[in-house]
Amino acid sequence: MSTRKVCVIGDFGVGKTSTVARVVHNVFSEKYLTTVGVKIDTYVHAPADAPAQKLVIWDIAGADRFGSAEMNYLRGAHGYVVVIDGTRPDTVAAAQQLLADAARRYGEVPFVTLVNKNDLTAEWQLSDDELDALSGSGHAVFKTSALSGSGVADALAHLCERMR
Amino acid sequence: MASDLDRLKDLLFGHEKKALDALTRRLDTAESRTADVADVLPDAIDRSARHGPKLSQSLKKPLEETLTEAITRDPQRFAAALYPVMGPAIRRAIAEALKSLMASLNRAVDTSLSPTARWRARRAGLTVAEFVLRESLIFRVDEVYLIDPRSGLLIEHVRHPDTDDKDEDAISAMLSAIQEFVRDSFSDGDDRLASATIGEFTVWVCQGPFAMLAAVIRGTPPQDLRNQLDMTVERLHLTHNARLEHFDGERCEELAPELASCLRYKLRPATTSGFRLSPPLLLTALLFLAAVSYGIYDRIQRQRTLAAWNAALTDAPGIVVTASRHESRSWRRHAYYQVEGLRDPLAADPVRLAVEAGIPADRAVIHFAPYVSLEPEIVVARAGAVLKSPEGVELSLNATTLVATGEAGVSWQDKAARLGPALPGVTSVDLSGVSSSDAALYAEVVRRTVPPESVRIRVEDGVAILEGRAERDWVSRIETELGQVDGLRGHDLSDMVVVNSVELTRLRSALSDRIVAYSVGTSVARSDQLPELASDMRALLALAAAAGDPAGFTLTGLTDGSGALVANRRLRAQRAEDLIARLQTLGVPATAMRVGTREALGPGMSRRGVRITVRSESAAQ
Numbered sequence: 001m002s003t004r005k006v007c008v009i010g011d012f013g014v015g016k017t018s019t020v021a022r023v024v025h026n027v028f029s030e031k032y033l034t035t036v037g038v039k040i041d042t043y044v045h046a047p048a049d050a051p052a053q054k055l056v057i058w059d060i061a062g063a064d065r066f067g068s069a070e071m072n073y074l075r076g077a078h079g080y081v082v083v084i085d086g087t088r089p090d091t092v093a094a095a096q097q098l099l100a101d102a103a104r105r106y107g108e109v110p111f112v113t114l115v116n117k118n119d120l121t122a123e124w125q126l127s128d129d130e131l132d133a134l135s136g137s138g139h140a141v142f143k144t145s146a147l148s149g150s151g152v153a154d155a156l157a158h159l160c161e162r163m164r
Numbered sequence: 165m166a167s168d169l170d171r172l173k174d175l176l177f178g179h180e181k182k183a184l185d186a187l188t189r190r191l192d193t194a195e196s197r198t199a200d201v202a203d204v205l206p207d208a209i210d211r212s213a214r215h216g217p218k219l220s221q222s223l224k225k226p227l228e229e230t231l232t233e234a235i236t237r238d239p240q241r242f243a244a245a246l247y248p249v250m251g252p253a254i255r256r257a258i259a260e261a262l263k264s265l266m267a268s269l270n271r272a273v274d275t276s277l278s279p280t281a282r283w284r285a286r287r288a289g290l291t292v293a294e295f296v297l298r299e300s301l302i303f304r305v306d307e308v309y310l311i312d313p314r315s316g317l318l319i320e321h322v323r324h325p326d327t328d329d330k331d332e333d334a335i336s337a338m339l340s341a342i343q344e345f346v347r348d349s350f351s352d353g354d355d356r357l358a359s360a361t362i363g364e365f366t367v368w369v370c371q372g373p374f375a376m377l378a379a380v381i382r383g384t385p386p387q388d389l390r391n392q393l394d395m396t397v398e399r400l401h402l403t404h405n406a407r408l409e410h411f412d413g414e415r416c417e418e419l420a421p422e423l424a425s426c427l428r429y430k431l432r433p434a435t436t437s438g439f440r441l442s443p444p445l446l447l448t449a450l451l452f453l454a455a456v457s458y459g460i461y462d463r464i465q466r467q468r469t470l471a472a473w474n475a476a477l478t479d480a481p482g483i484v485v486t487a488s489r490h491e492s493r494s495w496r497r498h499a500y501y502q503v504e505g506l507r508d509p510l511a512a513d514p515v516r517l518a519v520e521a522g523i524p525a526d527r528a529v530i531h532f533a534p535y536v537s538l539e540p541e542i543v544v545a546r547a548g549a550v551l552k553s554p555e556g557v558e559l560s561l562n563a564t565t566l567v568a569t570g571e572a573g574v575s576w577q578d579k580a581a582r583l584g585p586a587l588p589g590v591t592s593v594d595l596s597g598v599s600s601s602d603a604a605l606y607a608e609v610v611r612r613t614v615p616p617e618s619v620r621i622r623v624e625d626g627v628a629i630l631e632g633r634a635e636r637d638w639v640s641r642i643e644t645e646l647g648q649v650d651g652l653r654g655h656d657l658s659d660m661v662v663v664n665s666v667e668l669t670r671l672r673s674a675l676s677d678r679i680v681a682y683s684v685g686t687s688v689a690r691s692d693q694l695p696e697l698a699s700d701m702r703a704l705l706a707l708a709a710a711a712g713d714p715a716g717f718t719l720t721g722l723t724d725g726s727g728a729l730v731a732n733r734r735l736r737a738q739r740a741e742d743l744i745a746r747l748q749t750l751g752v753p754a755t756a757m758r759v760g761t762r763e764a765l766g767p768g769m770s771r772r773g774v775r776i777t778v779r780s781e782s783a784a785q
Binding site for chain 2: 001002003004005025027028032036037038040041042054056058068069072073075076077078
């Protein structure tokens with residue numbers, strides 16, 4: 001079984017940790033996020049028609065800005081999980097910026113985009129047009145809920161296929 | 165010529181000659197010979213093998229030499245070639261060997277380990293063998309991670325079979341993250357974390373360009389292990405450089421044997437450690453041990469002594485112990501033993517019990533408040549003290565009934581019946597078992613004293629009481645006799661009247677018809693003889709009264725024949741009355757004296773004086 005390094009990135013407060021936590025194997029406690037700045041989880045994707053893959057998921061602590069220390073953690077990643085908050089349109093631009101910084105530093109790698117807080121329909125602010133535009137710009141967009149974890153497994157499965 | 169001959173040969177043997185030349189060339193050319201041998205060699209070997217071991221024997225030596233040389237020259241090539249076969253076999257062999265070691269350790273220690281060690285093993289959640297192994301380990305490399313430093317992905321991982329199965333991919337990534345964190349936080353250059361210690365575990369990290377080796381070590385690792393880890397990283401980069409440089413996320417199982425060689429361990433020597441005590445230290449240690457042992461012994465002894473006293477006090481009726489302790493008022497002084505509680509005044513002496521338990525009287529500190537105990541022994545003792553029970557009486561308690569048995573006097577029985585129910589813990593008195601002893605004593609007293617009818621004897625509570633009159637001799641004799649009666653506690657003669665018959669008779673005789681002389685014509689007696697007379701008269705009156713025969717005196721005046729009748733008669737009366745008056749002044753009761761008439765005396769009495777006669781009052785009555 002091959003292993004792949006996947007980094008979860010996104011603006012502060014978009015729900016990176018809670019969204020991923022719904023589906024992954026939690027090995028370490030969240031205290032590592034506040035101490036080391038990163039928490040490692042694993043996830044095994046075992047489709048019926050392809051060899052299994054094990055994702056080593058680096059959940060990188062969100063901060064007001066992604067500093068060089070956080071950027072170092074992206075080194076060697078095979079893929080990114082980009083998380084956007086559906087109730088905060090500004091997080092789209094932040095994610096775009098992060099992706100651009102990472103590509104400039106480590107090159108292009110596959111990624112999937114999770115538009116989080118899908119369950120907060122009353123506060124939802126991203127229009128379908130904006131999402132379509134995002135898809136059009138190369139993003140594989142998945143609507144997810146940190147509350148239920150819906151959509152996350154599909155997103156990771158998609159990312160696995162892109163990293164083969 | 166020669167050419168003609170050649171032509172002729174060509175004509176005659178041209179075809180054969182060509183074949184011969186070709187054959188010669190073929191034989192002369194090594195390449196063609198090699199090709200020929202290559203064609204037939206497989207079949208030849210096959211046929212030779214079927215016909216016997218000659219070929220294999222012939223090939224044995226050159227093959228051995230060739231292989232030896234080849235392995236010496238390029239061992240890695242053979243290792244790589246043999247790895248697919250040898251790798252799993254070696255790993256299986258190592259695992260089997262460790263399992264076997266653990267099993268044999270299990271058997272050995274299961275039969276020999278102390279219960280304490282077993283308990284500690286169980287508390288640590290380990291098998292006994294694991295526990296013993298960990299206790300005897302100096303160090304052991306539990307796990308070795310080979311990590312891609314760029315992605316943090318795990319290249320390969322080996323671990324001791326005894327360790328827990330963890331998510332090694334996550335740990336590998338976390339180790340890598342921590343490396344980044346440490347470098348970013350604490351290092352200016354490219355320095356990396358080389359060592360970390362967590363409890364009994366040490367993590368040693370050795371860096372290479374394309375692989376980072378992390379060894380998780382239990383215990384205290386030696387420096388040569390560090391060297392070995394460094395060399396392993398270097399060797400892996402040397403032999404698998406391309407594989408490491410282009411690591412793609414697939415595990416490199418072929419590296420496992422190299423990593424497994426790092427799973428070293430070292431046990432403590434079976435013999436005792438090299439720690440040795442110097443003689444002074446040994447002496448100090450022995451003295452300390454002796455002092456500690458004595459302290460423990462002394463404390464145990466004190467506790468035993470206190471417990472013995474405590475038990476004696478607790479067993480003693482009428483004592484309730486509420487607290488007890490022993491204490492030393494200063495180091496090396498004797499201990500003081502202290503008890504607190506309640507004590508009935510009739511209970512056993514606590515100091516005596518302390519001495520019996522081995523506590524000197526001056527080391528027993530007693531704080532007992534008085535109380536009234538209702539324990540049967542104390543109730544009985546209290547009854548005995550209050551009722552002053554005689555020696556022959558036994559007291560006991562049946563529930564709240566005081567039971568007396570034995571012999572006792574009637575008066576004591578009366579007292580017991582009266583006072584007994586008033587005692588604490590007693591509601592009634594049972595005297596049915598008490599027999600009176602006074603009757604037997606009475607019979608014995610009578611037998612020995614043979615009392616006259618005038619004497620009445622009774623025995624009360626062992627005391628003989630005599631009443632009545634008896635002769636002085638008898639009274640003197642019975643005092644000795646009564647002293648010899650067994651069981652008689654004493655005798656009372658205070659109501660006894662002692663009679664002296666002999667003296668009474670003498671006095672009667674001396675006083676009867678006694679004449680007190682008077683001078684002629686006078687009515688005043690000579691006083692020199694009167695005091696003795698009065699004394700005798702008083703004694704007679706007393707003795708007669710004691711003998712139950714009261715006496716009296718008749719005083720009759722006498723005159724001689726001279727003188728006138730009338731004058732004489734008057735003189736006689738005056739003389740009698742004078743004497744009565746005179747005797748009265750000397751203590752003779754007037755009631756015991758009366759004046760008699762001369763006529764009653766009959767004729768012939770011609771004397772000058774007063775005649776005294778003794779009369780029996782009882783006879784007169």
